[in-house]
Amino acid sequence: MLKVEGVTKRYGKTLANDDISFSVEDGQIAVLMGPNGAGKSTIIKCIVGLLRFQGKITLNGYDNKSVEAKAQIGYIPEMPAVYDLLTVQEHMQFILRAYRKMDNLDYAQALLERLELWDKKDKLGKQLSKGMQQKLSIACALAHSPRVVIFDEPLVGLDPHAIKELKAIFQELRQGGASVLISTHMIDSVEDSWDVAHIMMQGRFAATMANWPSEMNEKTLEQLFFEITEGREEGR
Numbered sequence: 001m002l003k004v005e006g007v008t009k010r011y012g013k014t015l016a017n018d019d020i021s022f023s024v025e026d027g028q029i030a031v032l033m034g035p036n037g038a039g040k041s042t043i044i045k046c047i048v049g050l051l052r053f054q055g056k057i058t059l060n061g062y063d064n065k066s067v068e069a070k071a072q073i074g075y076i077p078e079m080p081a082v083y084d085l086l087t088v089q090e091h092m093q094f095i096l097r098a099y100r101k102m103d104n105l106d107y108a109q110a111l112l113e114r115l116e117l118w119d120k121k122d123k124l125g126k127q128l129s130k131g132m133q134q135k136l137s138i139a140c141a142l143a144h145s146p147r148v149v150i151f152d153e154p155l156v157g158l159d160p161h162a163i164k165e166l167k168a169i170f171q172e173l174r175q176g177g178a179s180v181l182i183s184t185h186m187i188d189s190v191e192d193s194w195d196v197a198h199i200m201m202q203g204r205f206a207a208t209m210a211n212w213p214s215e216m217n218e219k220t221l222e223q224l225f226f227e228i229t230e231g232r233e234e235g236r
């Protein structure tokens, strides 16, 4: 479970996150949406421990800066960051050694196969295309079976096969009990597979929509998004 309590982050005079609180339960997919500059990447960077902030963030009860929390988190950044001089296969070995999860080697290979990277296993990071680097970044983040997985714009630059696989992976993570947070501009990319969606505006949550079977939503997520961000419903 991911718990964010009263997180505020300023860059100088810019208030990027303004007292944000939310949680993502085990086996839940939460979606973060909002216009450019709303503060999505900032809250994600706070969660994964890349930024200092005011407030409290815990992963399964552990402070997000603790080693216990870091061992449980998988982070797919907006821009893939791979090691130029490691091969695809060496990335997996490096990650699994670092997390002491060498038992996951078969799982890591299966991830590479699903993402059509196994035939590139001997290529260096710097020899991969942007989309291949993105796929490797996804495999690296998932290889150690994290319990909390954070995706920042994961579908950008992926080919249709990888998008299909990644959508299946979202569901498998959810079924496996992970807490999944996905930041995306592509409203239809998450289809109906999310549990809760937060729409961010100017550093705050302007609206939250649940997608439980019992919830009778009058509006689609897309309608709500345009209503909030443009002050009207799309097409009106």
Ligand SMILES: Nc1ncnc2c1ncn2[C@@H]1O[C@H](COP(=O)(O)OP(=O)(O)OP(=O)(O)O)[C@@H](O)[C@H]1O
Binding pocket: 011, 014, 015, 016, 034, 035, 036, 037, 038, 039, 040, 041, 042, 043
């Ligand atoms: N390193 C930084 N230094 C100063 N200001 C920053 C920095 N990073 C982000 N900001 C500012 O913080 C605010 C939130 O930015 P953030 O990147 O979190 O938005 P976002 O919702 O992820 O946007 P996008 O959809 O464009 O990725 C913006 O006003 C942005 O200009």
